[in-house]
Amino acid sequence: MLYVILEAVISALLIAGGLFAFIGSMGLAHLRDFFMRLHGPTKATTLGIGCMLIASMLYFSVTQSELHLQELLITLFLFITAPVSAHLLAKVGLHQRLKFVDKTRGKPVEFLDEDIGGKPLSDSSDSNS
Amino acid sequence: MELLYAITTGVLSASGLYLTLRGRTFPVVVGLTLLSYAVNLFLFSMGGLTSNAPAIIGDSSHYSDPLPQALVLTAIVIGFAMTAFAIILAMRARGDMGNDHVDGRKAEDRGERR
Amino acid sequence: MLDTAVVISGALIALSLLLNLFRLTRGPDMPDRILALDTMYVNSIALILLMGLWMNSKTYFEAALLIALLGFISTVAVCKYLLRGDIIE
Amino acid sequence: MMRLRSWLPTPGLSLLLLIVWLLLVNQVSVGHLLLGGILAIAIPRLTSRFWDRQPTVHKPMKLVLFFLRVVGDIIVANLQVARIILSPWRRSRPHFVEYPLMLEERFTITILASTITLTPGTVSANLRMDGKTLLIHALDVEDDATLIRTIRERYEQPLKEIFEC
């Protein structure tokens, strides 16, 4: 019985994971501007993978009857890295001054040249470390 | 499955070869890399395609052919070294020649554009 | 049940990959493509995990781990390239 | 204590590495504890040159709480995003928000930025070079003031308490 429940849980997690990943990718494919598309993969997909990792963890812990927590590592990695990727990508998007849908509110100064490098800057200002 | 695999290998090699025939260094190096991927797939498959039987003794009852795998591993590494050299040679050629044509033609000969 | 779940999940991931590919080819801008590439990396992790489940083997775990690590680094590299041109400066 | 400090300059990192090691080898045995321990001491020492300043956790319990809250928010965030993606007919309201930072430490700012990215409808898009302002792209918000307030209360304050006080 426990196995059936576990199997159900694992299956549910798997499908949920798949769904989330799919939704993330769909967001990537469907949304209208780059900054919006950025949201899909960074969140949904990460969570989707999270679900699958948990499923995998459970599955192996059950089938091989010892605790398998390795997948946590991948989750850890993803959670450390995914936001940074997203952040950098957004930075690139700003830098390249990609178009965004008109209704977006807020006027980031990033689009006003001086901070993301619209014009050449002197060399002295480039180190922030 | 074998057919599909073979077609893939063929397509990848053809694409890689096509790139190696281009006139600029960068596409050529990219082509060589692509070609080496294709070749690795080819070499790998020479031991047959086996699912779910890694050559790790004790894991299962039958194993995939480990020898081509070892060969491909060597080939990957060598391919990497070669690609690295080639691309940096391309850089050097650009630096010395002033353009990135594979024959090092002078910019004025070809009207090089960016 | 589990098999079905794996198949469904696999199909979803496959579809995701196709969508990523769509975005990768479509663009329209470089950041979109890189985002697609990054997502492909992540989806590959899912695919590998599913493969492990399907084959009941933990052999592929490291591959997933490596994709997580290396995919990140490669995305960083491309972003750095687009931002600064020079990756290592 | 001093000796321990010199041997183990970064206990947090070492602990993390030890745990990661055990997770990697997926077994807890004396041998692996020993090996993991050695690595957990050796690697931080090797890499300490590459750290600016290791963060110190002042309130570990709060950190745990913070962590749990973030996990919860992630799930919520995902559901929200899913809804937005799946209902294209619904008008989303994207918004660029400038968020003035209170935090000063690089490490904490990074955690905050990551958290913002992982949580509801927001992506931290750019950190100004002066380190004082964070640009956030929000997928669907009413007005920026609410968003700024939420973030400040939910994440920035706890982080400041945990790391910077």
Added chain:
Amino acid sequence: MTLLWIPMLTLLGVLVPALTAQRGRPICTLATAALPTLALILTLAQFPAIADGEYPRVALEWMPQLGLDLAFRLDGLSLLFNILILGIGLLILLYAHYYLDKSESHGRFYAYLILFMASMVGIVMADNLLVLWIFWEMTSLSSFLLIGFWSHRSEARKGARMAMTVTGAGGLALLAGFLLLGDIVGSFDMQTVLDSADIILADPRYPLVLVLVLLGAFTKSAQFPFHFWLPHAMAAPTPVSAYLHSATMVKAGIFLMARLHPALAGSELWSALVAVIGITTMVYAAWFALVESDLKGILAFSTVSHLGLITVLLGIGSPMAVLAALFHILNHATFKAALFMCSGIIDHEAGTRDLSRLGKLAKAMPITCLVMSVAGAAMAGFPLFNGFLSKEMFFESTLHTQALGGLSLMLPVLATIGGALSVGYSVRLVHAVFFAEPRHAPPKHPHEPPRLMRAPAELLAALCVAIGLFPALIATWLLAPAVEAVLQAPLEFHLAIWHGFNLPLAMSGAAAAAGITAYVLHRYIRRFIRDFPSRNANLIFEGAVQYISDKAEVITEFFDNGSLQRFMALLIGTALLMGAIGLFQVETLTGPKGNQPLDGVLILGAMLLIFTGIGTAVTHRQRLLSLIMLSVVGLIVSLTFARFSAPDLALTQLSVEVVTMILLMLALFFLPQKTPRESSPSRSLRDVIMCSGLGVVIAALNYAVLTRDTNTISSFFLENSVPGGGGHNAVNVILVDFRGFDTLGEITVLAIAGLAILKLLNRLRLFMPHSDSEGRIWCPDRYPMILTTVSQPVLPLALLVSVFIFLRGHNLPGGGFIAGLITAVGLILIYMARGVDWTQQRLAFPFQPIAILGVGIATLTGFGSWLFGYPFLTSSYDHFHIPLIGDLELATALLFDLGVYLAVVGATLMILANLGKVTTSHRPSKDDSTPIPSGLHRTDISDTANPNPDAKETV
């Protein structure tokens, strides 16, 4: 054995002038003369034996595989020639002593001369066809040097090259002829060949052999139509002309015909070829001698003419003719050498050789006049001189031959005409120089040369008279063995100065009369000639050579146009052809094993691969996009490896792919971002077709192999992996143990790549774009803070993972290589996030030693097994049980793997980090200690071209 000393002593003589050149010319000349004199004495010492009809020979085994023995013989023919070569050679040496200018390098000249002398001695004494050929070609070489001795003169260089080319070509033909001859006879031994005339004549290849050998002989002896080089060889110093181009080298061809006479002459073909060529040459050259106005030119053409005469005699081939030929060789050598010497003296003293500027010299130099008159009379064939005797015999022979069948009657007629012309130019030579009024004044006021300079010519002239008067006494003893050697049978003959009134005498008389008339009328003849356009053989020859090399250049350009695209196309085309040939021999493409079932993920993977693979090619103009496509290919390929049970490969491919990406992007920064559209559509179409062709071949072959089962050696590895290698991961055990040698090579390759790249980057100057391809100025945020912060924990984690991957490699997927790449990538992240300056300060170790150390450790592991008496790289492993910790397996393979790890880390960082350094003040330079101020690199804006392409940089 003394026989061997004759050529060897002469050959050793080459060194003497080189050693004694510094000691002044007299000593040098004397010393140089010593060894040839000794050789001459040795030769003469053999005379009694030869006179008895035997011939001494010596043979040393040299190269039996080729049938080449160092064999020499001394028979009558050799003796005759040896005496000529050495004797006249010594006289020439004496003459040259005075002839050469003080400033000229006599040592070098003597050395060349002796080298030539030795080669000639070698030719005439060779008792093996190949030995003969070897010396034959050596004469061409040494004559090249001698003709070109006055190298500052253009005509000397050209003449030398022409002589070399013509005689060299003849030599090659001769080689072919000799090889065929040797093949027919079965040996290159001279006597065997001479004894096998019937086999040779019966062989169907005989005509070919004959033509090839005669080509050699004719080119050397300047027979028509190869005569043209000889007059141009007169650009040489006169001693050379006297020696090579009258007495000896040109006689080599004659010698060859005489030598091979027994073997080759017994056919009508021989007579026809040799006699016709000979007579043509004789008349043709004599005509030119008559109208030539250069003193040496006259002598050169007369030489050609006389060589033609001898050739005719050999072509006739009757015993008397042979005798006449040999006699004329002797006579010609004496009078022609004397003539050359005199002309050299005149040239020397009067400063010109132009007949129009010479005249009335009899008063100024009476003795020379006498000598030259005697020699000239001999050449003209006047009675009482030696030339008369052999000429009479020649006329006699032409009358009695049937060599040309019905046309044989032509021979005496043409011979008489030739004789007449000979008289004509001889008379002209003497008269114009010494007695006629010069049309223009000579540049110098001539007087007699030093006594000893005249002496050789005087001696030779005396010989002319002596032989002419007492032929039986002086020449018979020399000629008899020679004739015997040529005919391979003794010949009874008697040389007399008077044979009574007969037809030959009448011919001589007619010739003399006609000749004198011709001289008297020669002004008119010359005027008549002038109406014809003159053709300078030199110009024609040079023109031909120039034409050929121009054509060669065109052809070479056509093939090798310097286009890599063409070379690649050829390579691909060849591979396509070869693969297709194999493919056509595969009867059924699908093998017995057949296909395994497909599933959706596989189809998806294949689709992705195909799509992105083609995408990489299609988008190659947008380079970054192409690169991203490539990276997807890499990702899917590694997934494919994972799918087909190769986790190690998947890991490796992944890490390599990422590193490659970074690398390509690092490089792309310095390259144009877009590729211009250059290929024409037809070119692209051709490329597509060709590549698809090869792609299809590869796919078909792949499919054919995949659908067949093969019995491979792999089962051994699977069985022995655990017991023999101590590891469960068979792939890794193969890498570090079974085929560890491959891996050693592989990491060596990697290390070399690092070193090579260091070389390439060394002082590389590149001009960095200040904006991206869309013209956007780079983002000023060099090191985004969030990235910087996150890179900090990633590095320790990456290190931990690499330790993990490293340690488990032997039993589970992983190993030193992957671990090394992970470490490297972790460090690269730091580089990316922090920059070179920052990282370099903190990274204490240099990369090159790390990489090399890795290779070193791996090598040492290999050496280690020697200590235990095992072959290189023999691994060993053992299990240790340690309390608390449990079973611990230690294998030497792990040490090897450590080497791999270090090599990979070192090499990868060497490549990437050094590449990164290019834009910083740490840029690689040869001595690694001269940082260039960073401002210098940032300022240059241009991305289009290096503004200062001439600035050479060293790598």
Added chain:
Amino acid sequence: MMSHLIILPVVLPLAAAVILLLARFGAFTRRLLALIATGALLISCVMLVGKASQGEVLYYALGNWQPPFGIVLVLDRLSALMVTVTAILSMGCVIFACGGDDEKGSNFHGLFQLQLMGINGAFLTGDLFNLFVFFEVLLLASYALLVHGGGRDRIQSAVHYVVLNLAGSALFLIAVGMLYGATGTLNMADMARAVSVMDPERNGLVVAGALMLLVVFGLKAAILPLYFWLPRTYASAPAPVAALFAVMTKVGIYAILRVYSLVFGDQAGTLEALEQPWVWWMALATLVIAAIGVLAARDLRLLVAYLVLVSVGTLLAGLGMHSPQATSALLFYLVHTTLVTGGLFLLADMIGLQRGKVGTRLVKGRTPIHATALGLLFLLGAIAVAGLPPLSGALAKALLLAAADGIQRAWLWPPLLIAGLCALVALSRAGSTLFWRSQESDNTDDQLSGWHWAGTAWLLIASPLLVVLAGPLATYTEAAAAQLNDPSAIIQALLPTEEDAP
């Protein structure tokens, strides 16, 4: 130590390279080490020849894994000869490099040793994939050495050379894969055995693999449609490297000889000598085109490079004749041509150094300072390489011509002899331009050191020595050819159990 002799030519340079690259020695120490290492290599190679000339095929099982499973190094007369020639050649190159070329860039001596390791490994290995690995070692090392010292021409020709060879490496892998897929083994002797017992249905696969392999080897050997990388590359390489490259084409020729004589020898049934027609006709074509190139060359280095191509055509023609006599002749020719063309590359560099701006271009320039000595060396080299007596070229060529059989003569003799004539014409033109048609100059800037002279002389002296030692050498090559002609001996030596087992 004696039992490990076979591997010394590989590991000695490797160890030397590691030492040279690991520590920061001064120039003197580096040179000393390089000379010692090369000398030791030479000695061990000579010992190997002594061992091999006893007639037995010996092998060295790396890691103590017996063939066909492990990698083996095989010592027979041929491989011993090849490594020895390489060692002699490299000695000259190293000596020459000590004259200053080695300090024009980083790590010359280390890379040079690695290059030697690659070449020797390729000569010794008995494993097809290991051959690939060593090919890559030697190629990459050659790339590195090629760009040593820098300069536009070098970089430019390196681009061509590298790209073509990378594509060649890809083909190599495909070919190796095919052969493995078809025969299931990598050891060449085992492959020969497998081919002989193989189901004929697979012949096509083996043919495809073998012919593709031929393309790869042909590329390395510089056979007709694939040789275009060679002239520019060789002409632009630094002198000691170009000289060493003289043996690189021979690696390709060796590989053809080794693989096809062993795997497709007389035991291979219908597959016997499948490469022969291709090699034969392409070799003749190479010979003709190369001879034309010789005439066309307007630069001494380029001229020598085309002479290398002529030698390639000649050697491959010898291969294409496919008889023991021809093989013996080609080996003799190989020894001669490798050393002499190597020496000529060194000499060309010396001449170029003395002529100022004109360099090695065949135009009027200033007289070299040591015109006499250089001229003498040039004469020596030119005579040898043009195949004129009394030097080794003549004997080698005569041997080769004599080895041709029947109808082969009609095809081989004219191009070979005419190629010789072309070389003669071109070299006499070059020589007279370089040494005779020159203006006097007051140049006293002697850039040649004793090292230069010693290195060049070392190689060129080989030619007269070969004449003196023609008999023994020919005996050796004859025996080597006989050994090659009997692949069963190698198979028997490596896989003895195959015969014993029922």
